[in-house]
Amino acid sequence: MLGARSPAKHHSPRSDEEAPTPLTRERVADYLRGRGYQFLVDDDGDLTGTWDGNRFWFLLLGEHEEILQVRGRWQRQLPLERRRAVALAINDWNRERIWPKVYVREEDGLLALYSEVSADLEQGATDLQVAQLVACGLGTGVQMFSALDALIPLDDAQPPGTPND
Template sequence: MSIDPSAIPNFGGPNPQPQPQQGPPPVVVPDAELVKQLLNQMELKHGVDGEGDVVAPWEEFQVYFMFRGEQKELFAVRAFYNHAHDLGAKPELLEALDEWNRETLWPKVYTATQDDGVLRVVGEAQMIVGMGVNINYFAAMVVNWVQASVTFNQWISERLGLVKEVDGDGADGDQPGDDDGNSTES
């Protein structure tokens, strides 16, 4: 299965030349192999976890690509952000998350309280894919959701004052696919 390169936004590399297409793009039922192919084309490091979900690690968060349901008809992209928040900070955190959710389409973000009482932030976007989806639409959504996950991380870090100083003059900007040691395949 080939993916139209023009459907995948460029993150700064050379622009691939679009290939002329005969008729509409194919409708496919996406799976983990297609997600891995897209991540490879985007040059993002990724691996597979114990449940078979594809995961792309960054230094401050991980993005999971999951297929759920009896027929794997639900495709979900979830970003799990590493920064831990105390329960006492929940009102400020919820205010920030509500602001993000009002002003953006995705990812929708929420808090998850762990057993030890620590709050973490999760971002999520979903689509039904069981009946098939246009390959270019699917590729565009994966790319957009990954970029939105990166954008949210930058936004929440700035909004809550979590930005790390690098040499005393700026923010620590993660690059797509920065490895945190969790990658099991490239």
């Protein structure tokens, strides 16, 4: 019959596909354990550990703890007078890359730099999705902190490309 539509096909998930389930700290911890990573639970109940000397937290945020955030803090702090140079460096990073979001905060009279990868998992997530988000947060955070180490030398070090006297 002209103009008649055939019934929509109902696609059921293949039996080997995992259905999304609610996000939990235990699922994040299972991923970290499965990778052999060392971590602990802090006083707030958050998972935390260090990678390449930088502190990372695996936070469940939101009213129903449906947002997974991997937050990293660079192991170094900088004097306040370096704010402009740091702002330019992290602005370049944020403009040229999707992950992680990078920002600077003043803490105890010094500058602290943070990385964040966040995802709203209100509808749940598969273990593979949780693994990809955690790996993305850690991998891009460590990469960014490593880039900062190269861009911002220690105060007593020569900047990269400076000839030796």
